Structure formats: structure tokens, C-alpha cells
Amino acid sequence: MAAFETLYRRHKDPLWRYLLRGAEDREACNEMFQDVWSSVVRSRTSWEPRARFTTWLYTLAHNRLVDYYRLRTLATAPLEEAEDVAGPEHESPDAAARNAQLRQRLLDTLAQLPHEQREAFLLKEEGGLSLEEIGQATGVGRETVKSRLRYALAKLRQELSDVWP
């Protein structure tokens, strides 16, 4: 139990953000979050260390997201109700306002990406997965992952050109 708790504390926030940005729905995110960890617990005896735990965890999360997409036939439309993102408390009001605005733009732009591109971006940023690991988690090749990331970054850069030289 202690080992599980260690893993959980280490991965819970990145995984939760990955699911939140993937699903764009807090309720669904919470449900999937519990499902994924439940799968981890149930599969603890059959898991074999053929890949990093992180890769396996995000593979489970990806599969759960795919199921969610299938159920909801979620279009790759932008968020209708963007999540409000609070800034860190130590920032000055102006800086906090600017950063909050930047974060919101980033999230909006990310939400506009096709979910394959968004997922590749999130797996790299939140999961810290390599190209190969992203490919393994999503079931595609390394070059496909690279291509998705290139398109995602180009789009983000285009939308954030004033702060991204």
C-alpha cells in the first residue's frame, strides 16, 4: 500500500491535468482519474516491468480517454467554458493578471488543437514521456508523434506570437 501511495502522490497531479485537458470536462476527468488508478490497482499483479510505470500509466489514461471520446463523440471544438486558472499567490497583481491571461490563451489554443496533437503535447509536458513512449502509449509510430507535435507547436506559436518570438 505504501508503494502505491508513493506512486500515486508522484503522478496524480500530472495525470489529472492530462485528463482534464484531454476531456475538457472536470466531472469526466474526475471519473476517469479514479478509473485509471483503479485499473492500476487491479492490474498490480499482472504488470510486468517491460516499460516505465509512467508509460504504462499514461497508456491506461489514453485508453480511457479514447473510450470517453467514443462515448461522447467529442468534436475538436474549443472549450465552451474555459477553466479559470488561478495564478500563484506570490505574484504581484499585475504579473498575476498577465500570467493568468497568458495561461488562459495557452489553454484556449491547446483546446483548439485536434485531440491527437493535444494529447501528444500533454503526454510530453505532463507525463514527461519521450517520443517513443508517447508512440507506445498512443499506439502510433515515433514519426507520427513527431509530426503531431510539430503541428501542435506551430499552432501554439502562431497563436502566441506576441509572447513567443
Add this chain to the structure above:
Amino acid sequence: MSGPERHAPDDKLLEDFLEGRSPASRAWREAARGESAPPEMDGAVLGMARREIEEAAARPPSRDRFRDRRWPFALAAVLVLSFSTLLTIVQDPVAHKDAMMVTPDAAPAATVVLPEAAAPSAVGASSQPAPVREPVPAPKPQAFPASPDAAMSAGSAEARRDRAAADAPSGPEAAAMAMPAAPPAAPPAMEESRQAEQDELKAARRAPEMLRQRAAPPAFAGAAKLEREEPDSEAAAATEIERIRRLLAEGREEEARQALADWRKQWPERPVPEDLQRLAD
């Protein structure tokens, strides 16, 4: 790939991103800093994990535990089966005895599978002066049922003896085992006994052919042909020739002629010895 693309993908952009130097990465980390899983999720997930682990500990041994022990189980099963098979063989006196000893009574059955080898051996053994014993009845019709299925399904002792005898060793081994089992000699005067024996031996020689024609499944046809060509057959033919010579020496020319005719039918490819040519003509 999804989505139209107006800009050429930039590898430098990708490299920077993968190394965490991209402004997008920095912006994302800033954006993510204040976001974390709700505390109620911690309670729900950790509680679920605790319950699952406790239930698993309380559960009886699962299939996985069986998987870990499948090799010992398999080994134990093999040992038990081997032991019980051995015990069955040892404790079945009829089948065991008949399989190991080709007695005159069992000779017809023995020839069912190994006719050329076993039958003449038995003949050789019994062609000694006639044994002192009760007249041997001719093979009963039940011993060679019209249908092989009937023979196989018969639960009688004879059917079982037939099967056991069919498993008996062939050729010289059978002959060697049959020799000591032959009963002691009897005076040649016992004509009735001799006649019965002759009938029995004739039936024994013909039975294999009958069975081969009626009952032998096609799958065994090749095996039967091979058996015919085995070297054991040569010894059996020679034994039979010796018997014919003895009959001739005893003045039983008609019987010898008949035996030679049978011999020629059984081994048509073999030349008739010169001293018996006159009988063959």
C-alpha cells in the same frame, strides 16, 4: 494527419520543445502550477486501493496462485497416472499372463496380429509329439467375430485374452516364450487329440488372413505388409518347413501335402525346398 497546416513544421521548434526550452513548455508549466487533483480524489483513490488490497488478502488463493503451482500439479498428475497404469497392468492377471505367454490356447489369438511369426512358432512348439491333455476344441466362432467392432467391444474374457495376446511379443520372442509353455509330449496314438490340434492350427493359420480381410483397418494395412516382410517371417517359414518334413518322415504324406499347400499360400514368394518339390507337384 489532422488539421490543415499553413506553416512548414519547424524541427528547431520541436527540438527546443523536447528539451524543455520552448516558450510553450514554460508557459504550460506556469499554467499548470496552480492545478492539481482535488483532495477528495486522494481520499477516493487511496480508499479504493486500500479496500482492493484488503479484499485481495482476504480472498482464497486465486487463479494466479494456481498458475504458480501448475508444474508441481502437472508432475503429480503424471506420476499418479503412471502409477495407476502400472498397477492396472500388474493386477490384471489374465491379460498380463496371456500377453506374456503364448500358450496353445492363446495361439490363435496371437496370430490375429502377428500371424506369420507367432502362429508357426506355436505350431513348431506343438508339433512335438502330441501333448497329454484334454482335446483342444477348435477355435470358437466368437473368437473371430464377423465385425471387428464386435470383437473390440466384447467384454468377455476371451475378447480380453485376444487383445492381450495381440499385444504379445512377436517373432522369435513369441516363439521363445511359447516353447517353455508347451505342454509335455504325448504318444502319437492319441489320434483324436492330434486331429483337434491340427484343426486348431489350421484355423490359426487362416484366421489372420480372414481377420486381415475382414477387420484390419486401412491404417494398419501398411503395417501388416511390413510385418510380412520382417525377418521373423523367415524363421517361421523355416519352422513350418521342418514340421512338414517331420510329417513326411512320419508317413503322414497327405497332411504334409496339405501343410505345404498352406505354406505356399502363406509364403508364395519363397521357393519350395527341393526335397519337398514332389509334394508341391
